[in-house]
Amino acid sequence: MKNNNDPIRQENKRALPKFVLISVGGMILGAVLGVALVFLNVENFADTLDSAGRLFAVHGAPWLLMALPLVELALCLPIYFSAKKQFARWDGEDENASNEMETKLSVCLWITSMATILDFFLAAAQFSGFIEMEGNPMRGSPINFFGGLGGFLVTLYVSAVLQQKLVDATKRMNPEKHGSVYDTKFHKKWMESCDEAERAVIGQCAFKAYQAMSMSCLILWAVLGLGGMFFSWGFMPAMTVCIIWGVGQTVYSYWCLKLGKPGGKM
Amino acid sequence: MLRNRLKERRAALGVNQQELGRMAGVSRQTISLIERGDYSPSVTLALTLAKICGVTVEDIFILEEENDEKQQ
Structure with missing residues (x-):
């Protein structure tokens, strides 16, 4: 028998109007955007975007790949050395100083992670421009291509070394921490x-x-x-996103179930 | 809400956060988080800290009811 005083039903009732409003609003917005894209003749825009993408892949990405390791070093090294100097002066007691040092190391780690991701993106962009037809004026030079490839590898090396330095600095501040960045089981040991x-x-x-x-x-x-x-990228990109989404959801649910069982411990 | 006097007890012991953390088997950050009131330790850790300081858990950690806070 339904109980109108059930707190679970009441909580759902309170949240439902906002949920319906957001859903309907999203549908209306999507419909308006879709109609607008048709009237704006977005196919021409898609062609323009496609050309711009090829230009970036062939001419832009290689140069950015070559510049990336230098930018990464320019951003990280001053912060890292500042944290290192601060640690040398640290008395082991000053909390503000230790928080500052940890913030600097964390910021550097974030920069190296983003540099690695950007590196992979630019490399993929460059590879996508590799299959241009011969005789096409958009085709880039082999020097650019191999320069970009070299930049990709150098950024990976620079990121690995920087992360090793940053993790080692963290371990000096916190001697109870274990794990080497070069160890395949680093995350587990850490x-x-x-x-x-x-x-x-x-x-x-x-x-x-x-x-x-x-x-x-x-x-x-x-x-x-x-x-x-509107764009000729097929369903592969959407499929990739759904795979990543599915993996995230599945892993989360699996560990929720596992940790909820008796004896479940990370 | 949980208040604590860990900083006072640590000062009485004459150790810094890192040393107390080593004695308790936790990191300096955890001691710092507890002293700031940003983290409530597990029962095991609370008992360990009390044992190190040579006092009872209630001498370090005080549970305040919301009514007590409002009256104050």
């Missing part, structure tokens, strides 16, 4: 050397990342899936 509070922080950060990933996948699907009506 996690094992983290205590309860650090694991709680990692857990919260991971959940925020999971939420951001899920939202990003939804937005990307909307752009890539619906954009397939």
